[in-house]
Amino acid sequence: MNEMSKSYTKAQFWKCAMQVNPVGYISYRGDDHGMTQDDYNQALLKYAQEQNIKVLGLADHGNVDGVDAIRTLMNDHEILVFPGFEIASSEKVHFVCLYPEETTTVELHRYLGDLKLLDPEDGIRPSRLSGEQLLRVVDDHGGLVYAAHCIDDSGLLQKRLSHIWQNPLLKAAQIPSTIEALKGIDGDFYRRVILNKDPAYQRESPVAVINAKDVAMPEDLANPKASCLIKMTNPSFEAFKLAFQDPESRVRLNSDISESYYSRLERLRVTGGYLDGLDIGFSEHLNAIIGGRGTGKSTLLECIRYVLDLRPIGKNAQKQHDEIIKENFGKSKARVELAIRSSKMNGRRFTLSRRYGESTSIQDEQGQPSSFTPRDLLPEVEIFGQNEIYEIAQDPVGQGQLLERFLESGQSDAERAIQEAITKLSENRVKVVDALKGVSEIEDEVARLPKLEEQLEQFNSLGIGEKLKIIPHLEQAKRIIKRTNEQEGPSLERSVNAVRDNLPDTIFLSDTAIEKLPGVEIFKKIRAELDSMRNETEALLQEWQKKYDGRARQIEILSSQLLEVVKNEEEVLEKNFKALPSCEGKTGQQVGEEYQRLMRDIEKIRPQKAMIASREQFHASLLKRRKAILQDLSIQRSERSAYFERSLKKLNKRLAGKLRLQVQTEADRQPVVNFLLNCKLEGVGEKRLAWINENDDFSPVRLAELIRLGADSLREANWGITPTVADALVKLSPAQALQLEEIEQPDMIIIELNTAHEGAEKFRILNRLSTGQQCTAILHLLLLENKDPLLMDQPEDNLDNAFIADRIVTELRRAKIARQFIFATHNANIPVFGDAEWIGVFEASDNQAIMRNEAQGAIDVPHVRDQAAAILEGGKAAFNQRRLKYGY
Structure with missing residues (x-):
């Protein structure tokens, strides 16, 4: 199937050369390449295909005569063409104006007329319109404008026109190389402006930075500076324009892309049950599952958990998982198939499948059975069901399990x-x-x-x-x-x-x-x-x-x-x-x-x-x-505590300004209390054992030793043991005294959250926070760097929208470059402001979940956009507040 005839279901970066010139352009420079128009266009096609360039923007100086020939040839070979031209404003600043792919040459000539060139027959002559007027007219046409070669002689920044730079209709600026390469030039002026750090040129939203070197000869397409990367689901001018509404996420230079090595869930298929027929190709970045209540969002995540043979941390979450799987997969003995890429296995791919009532089976890339387990392939994958984060926030044991993946390798040995x-x-x-x-x-x-x-x-x-x-x-x-x-x-x-x-x-x-x-x-x-x-x-x-x-x-x-x-x-x-x-x-x-x-x-x-x-x-x-x-055990416990402290120090650096973690070594004495209560000591209840938690130097090994020495030794230990308790303790059997020595006292992790959004840090301990703040603390841990995917069901539960927008979405946009996220959500902030590369819209019909092909893609897919507006956060009213982002 050809590229342009495909219907893609997830956003990806497409290579775009946005300043391509037709055959006659080189004469403007006083040169002659000696090629006919057909030869020139065929050469353009050859280089575009070799460089995997999928979009060409045509930008001859005030001239559109070569548009149709190039567009016809390129479209026949599944390369999209945005027609347009380069034009100078009355300030003699150069701009490139691009228009939708279906724009005719007749319309282009009319648009050129609207721009009031001083000499319509000479496209090199400037327009009578100022830069700001030109931006407004092209926007009225439905086109897009970027500032061409903005640091050169005819460039916008070189001419120091801050009022035009700050105009929100200016979406992008072309630079010759990387932003870093501008460092130090002209007192670092260009770099500061482009990074939006110069007060005189400050914009509400930064300008997109692109490479779009003039293509005067076909071989110029091979120069990495002639093209850049634009994220779209299916390439179109509408999706292209929308990308410039969020350039931080959707516009990249070729030099910005570096290979990231991390695991990902690539494809999910379900046969039978409530999700029968579901076929999803996930993005390797941010994925959002949306839909009305009861349409299947939670079921989808739990079926992924099922095929990965993972158990939830919380007891309530375990119960909910079992009920969902039994109800939606049990009756029809449904089967789940999941294709993955494993970073742990050096990028090799595997297919995991599981039928209800059976164990997970794994095949390698050659279709041969593998002896690996899901945990071998994705050792740090994390899945959290609805309200599971809240449950972990209430459970110190669950918090300890969550922190295990950040520990030094030596700790697991200890x-x-x-x-x-x-x-x-x-x-x-x-x-x-x-x-x-x-x-x-x-x-x-x-x-x-x-x-x-x-x-x-x-x-x-x-x-x-x-x-x-x-x-x-x-x-x-x-x-x-x-x-x-x-x-x-x-x-x-x-x-x-x-x-x-x-x-x-x-x-x-x-x-x-x-x-x-x-x-x-x-x-x-x-x-x-x-x-x-x-x-x-x-x-x-x-x-x-x-x-x-x-x-x-x-x-x-x-x-x-x-x-x-x-x-x-x-x-x-x-x-x-x-x-x-x-x-x-x-x-x-x-x-x-x-x-x-x-x-x-x-x-x-x-x-x-x-x-x-x-x-x-x-x-x-x-x-x-x-x-x-016992001596060896004491040494190993000391080693474990030391490893833990070192791990927390490193972790605290990564969480600076957000969380602070401390460890209280062997501070959880409840196992000892529970053991003694189970011994049914005469006249001894929990209150009479309070001294166990009140003495810093307490240890069960020392207690067993004192018991063997007798009641007098217990009373003289300065632990506050009453005579009644001492007499009861010495009646423990020799076996019970020995068992005391074997009791593990878990470390207690103190988690503190910085509750100050700005200004001086203000840390408060987890158990003194509100429910929303507790969940916030846990989410900070979950969003730390990890090579395996993170899947969450409604992470916005118990969190306020301001926090999601200000903190979580910001971290997601940063982290998704090197980690896969899959969220089921009702909150528009995550898929919209997080700029999810894949959004899947669930519907339910006749007790069956449905996710149509046209209901998958990024926000630049019309049906996905409309459904997102209708479903997320209150429907159209809330959607209208986000119209710029959605492209309305």
Whole structure:
């Protein structure tokens, strides 16, 4: 499809050469290029196409005879031509006058007549009209005027005509190069005037600065100073004129454009559900979604959030997101497809798609499945639903999450180390408690031993011990046999199997893996050595297994023999029981069995007595390890705090004059309070724990230490702990005291907003601000530089229009050059004064959202302009107040 026959849906910069001369112009300079009109025009076409110039402005001196030939040829090749001429005012100042593309040569001759040239046959002669009169007449014609070569001899500024410069009908001025190149010329006069910093030449709105070098020869089009860039959706004279109403956003020199590397959402398609058939090509700059209530603005942003697999920060926002997706996508199992460009992946493009109830799938530029996640591709993309900013403004945790993306990389490393240390502490606690429990259980068992031994003495006093002295030996023999069969051999086999499971695996050195690596032959030799190592080890293991099986069978046979010996001894013992004398009404058999049970218990407990010391030593080693972990945790927490402070210092520089951020390290003590309340301490409520928040030197680790030292230590800690609370705290279990040491006390971020719009700064803390001011503070953070897009649903909610116009729109116009923004909005300031490159107008029909092709584009698209006037901020009445911007 040819360029001019396309219908574009977003504004972009078009290259325009606005002082192109026809074939005969060079004779005015006394030269002759020797080309026919056809040859000259064909050469113009060739250079225009090579330079990607889409608009030509014709500007011969008082002459329009060559217009039709150039226009016909260029239009046939989809290059737009604005006919016109160059003319001098009575002050002999040169101006270029351009007219709509359909203006006929007859009309152009009439316009020249209206400008009252001194000699109509000689276009070089000036007009009888002054510069101001000329500006008014051309404006009445529907044309546009710019001051040609304004710093040269016939230039407006060179002649110091401030009254003409200040005329609002003058829309642009041509300079030979860049604004910076004017520095120092004529005392820096030209540069000051063009930057609107000279009081004598001050304008309400600055003049657009353009490059439009005289094109006297076709090859002049190749000179970057012969053209400039004008932002339009679909090139037309109407859109061209409108661009000069906002030159700061819509007019650029070729030298102003530098490559910006940032991520962007490029295209969105929806199949099924409320947004079925939606197909949007987003601008890489500022996008605005408008429409009546319930037409689909919020649904669109939430479906983008859905395909990016992002969860809102706020709880209410999460609930709203789930409801929107379920209602608008769930019933029909709708599918969303999003094409993106990822800065993180060096500008590569990916397509993300997600059907309701399924996970997001990702394809690369070749259509192959990718293992990346949306977060890998757009790690810092931010989406905020309706009222979500307000919710974050009320939630310190949400504010902390928001600030995470500005932190130094080292902080995330410290954070990971902290979490690892806390995990280690948790695992250590389980072991400590188990070890302590094990020692207690053994101590309880060993405590029985004196009584059992006393009973044994009673038996021995009756001479029974001598007669049944074989019993302890039999019990010991059975215990040894059991250990031999159940522990020693099987433990050895498990160890050898571990070796077998860890034999070298050379799959990682396959031919495919190494074929393109340097030293491939050496890699093959390494693979051969590893294979030999595996094979030889397997052979040894097989030989060992044979020997082990043989030894195990032999041990099994010997154990059976031993058990048989024990059984025979027990049978003899049974006979001996019967031979024992009766005692205290018990038969000899009963006495013998009671003695046997007693000896069995004693022999079971005696070895455990020796275990107490080793268990206590193990418990002590666990506590020592815990101290080391706590020390490491303390270091990592200090590192995290230092990283945080450094990050906030840098952030405060970027937010100078707007926000001020401070960190109070580990100042959020509520997790400790909540833990102690959950412990259900007798007579201790939240008020009795107020001392936790009142002491700067408080720490949960120190509290656990004092608890272990006892109630007196707690009362003497100078923390204001009452005796009742101290007595309750020491009743915490050892496990609960250990848990105290693992509690994280989050840092508290103090956010202050400069509430003074001008003059001396006046910072006020966030929780003492109005709702609108709180949201203002959060928005300042969101608009900071970021390579990934920012999407927001009605950011104007809870903000006043003055702030949006004065602060937010100003930042958007600056930031959109290097970041993509997509806003759903009811506020005209954002798309209009922010000069959105893409505005999409939603309608709803038969419970279906519709966004027509003609309802997409910048404000220079008639249907978009009309719909914006009707929808945004009160309809036509408010729209009329913005008529200059809209072009009415």
